[in-house]
Amino acid sequence: MNILLVTAVVAGGVGRHVRQLARGLARQGHAVVVACPTAVAEQFRLAEHGVHVETVEIGAGRLPLPGPRQTGRLAALVGRADVVHAHGVRAGAxxxxxxxxxxxxLVVTTHxxxxxxxxxxxxxxxxxxxxRRGDLVLGVSPDLVARARRRGAAxxxxxVVPADDTPVSGPEERRAARWAVRTELGLPTEGGPPVIVSAGRLGAQKRTGLVLEAYHRLLATVDRHPPPVLVLAGxxxxxxxxxxxxxxxxxxxxxxxxxxxVPTLLAGADVAVSAAVWEGQPLFLQxxxxxxxxxxxxxxxGTGLVLGGAGLLVPGEGRVAEALAGAVxxxxxxxxxxxxLRTRSLARAAELPTVEEAVAAALEAYRCLRPGR
Known part of the structure; x- marks a missing residue:
């Protein structure tokens, strides 16, 4: 099958998912072309995964829709494809x-x-x-699926958006990670203060400032010296x-x-915290x-869907920092x-979909749109 993947300028999670699909589809013998901005191709090293990269600067400018040159370039690629899978509403449009x-x-995944x-x-x-124009709209969370349905998607x-295939950590791996993380941070490898980790882009969606506020609230109620250490990766x-x-x-x-x-940082931590205002299928939590x-x-x-009962959830609105501090x-x-919670985390991780299953789900969607071919 000739498969065209399309993406605009994207952050880490979307880019990694496109790379997962591109690599997995190519390994199964499909001819994969990725149309994306130069920065995305370079950041995610797409050309190294058996796919052909075509530079189309989608989302690089301020205008929301493409100009004639971009449309013409993308139209030529669409005409040679058996199916097009765009990621994000801008790339989809x-x-x-x-x-x-x-x-x-045309399949579009809203992220x-x-x-x-x-x-x-x-x-x-x-x-x-x-x-209005896509044949299938996939959402990375139930609320996005419902939204697309309300907006009239056919x-x-x-x-299915898994983290990269990361083996479930065993006791030895966690001990090694704890030693490595605490050594890097200059903390005692045995005992010592707890380590709290939050990871992701330091921007509005992740609300890392609320994690910091929650940490300060935590310190006001925990009589411990030395205090817990907050690690922010991103x-x-x-x-x-x-x-x-x-x-x-x-x-x-x-x-x-x-x-x-980040998986090593998490394996060496005592608790992982997310204060995001919205998430799809967050790779950090997986x-x-x-x-x-x-x-x-x-x-x-989609945070609750991903955790499946294997974590402590607090409301995403209101006194968020206070609620996070109390849960931590x-x-x-x-x-x-x-x-x-550790036991439930490991059990839930074993249930999460793999990259192989994500590729299989994408192929099934493509084939459903091309009956008899």
Missing amino acids: YAALARRRSSTP NAPPAGRAGVVYRVLEEVVC AVGLA DGPERAELERLAGQGPGDVRLLGQRDD EALAAGTPVVATDVG RRVLQEPGLAED
């Missing part, structure tokens, strides 16, 4: 407009909820194009402000920047489950609860 004179089936403000208006315009479904536009706030507040906060060993790490997270988007405090002060 580009692909829908580019295939106006083609009968090539994010509408943003606030003017960007939300643009999102809704693009979403309208996707839902067919909808839940996307980079983004809020990093400078987080560094400033961390420097002013109490406790011990480490901003590690972008890391490619990695936390595989690491056997107790999870505290906001109950937003319970994990740190109740050994029985912490051990139960």
